[in-house]
Amino acid sequence: MKSKTTSGRGQRELKVKVKTAKGRKLSSTRWLERQLNDPYVTAARREGYRGRAAYKLSELDDKYHFLRPGARVVDLGCAPGGWLQVAVARVNALAESPGKKQGYVLGVDLQEVEPLPGAEVHVLDFLEDGADAKVKDWLGGRADVVLSDMAAASSGHKQTDHLRIMALCEAAAQFAFDVLDEGGTFVAKVLAGGAEAQLQQELKQNFHKVANVKPPASRADSSEKYVVAQGFRGQSARDGSDDAL
Numbered sequence: 001m002k003s004k005t006t007s008g009r010g011q012r013e014l015k016v017k018v019k020t021a022k023g024r025k026l027s028s029t030r031w032l033e034r035q036l037n038d039p040y041v042t043a044a045r046r047e048g049y050r051g052r053a054a055y056k057l058s059e060l061d062d063k064y065h066f067l068r069p070g071a072r073v074v075d076l077g078c079a080p081g082g083w084l085q086v087a088v089a090r091v092n093a094l095a096e097s098p099g100k101k102q103g104y105v106l107g108v109d110l111q112e113v114e115p116l117p118g119a120e121v122h123v124l125d126f127l128e129d130g131a132d133a134k135v136k137d138w139l140g141g142r143a144d145v146v147l148s149d150m151a152a153a154s155s156g157h158k159q160t161d162h163l164r165i166m167a168l169c170e171a172a173a174q175f176a177f178d179v180l181d182e183g184g185t186f187v188a189k190v191l192a193g194g195a196e197a198q199l200q201q202e203l204k205q206n207f208h209k210v211a212n213v214k215p216p217a218s219r220a221d222s223s224e225k226y227v228v229a230q231g232f233r234g235q236s237a238r239d240g241s242d243d244a245l
Contacts (some may be wrong), residue, residue: 078113
């Protein structure tokens, strides 16, 4: 039976019920049904975004205002490119807003990413030796914003998955410490689970403000949240915090 619902994007949608097909697992059927009934998935298709995750970044930026025209942005784990799309538009990377500064967007990911006007994209395993040096070379200077939506493939074991994503987040944070300009912002996905205390401590030492937030576009049943660290204290503060640790 179909019933009307009101989506999170302000659109009224019909709920789709998916029948279990021969050869399809129940979990796959449930995933497909969730996708078909997800208002953010529907909105992404309608508005031309490459994935529903674009709304997570939009919502975070609407609240914390770190993607300003002229900003230099690095997006780690950028596939399929939804965050790149949001960043390109908001930092004016295509110089489409006359009178405003033109920004720059650099994305890296393990996977090939379809080219996107206004963004420079490279295929790279960010955890391989020397990866951070390659990104710094492509960047060619300081960044104003470092974004990380990186996630490891799910193992099905909650604690293992948590540790894997925290390792990615910590690697992204260390990179941010190296490349951010004073006053810069670091945004990264983490999973609630207790292993992030050390990361939180380091972020508070290196940034003036650190917030942990679950944007509305994150699914209610997901343990993901995002850390938004703003006001990077600069390399001198970083050197001092290293001495203190």
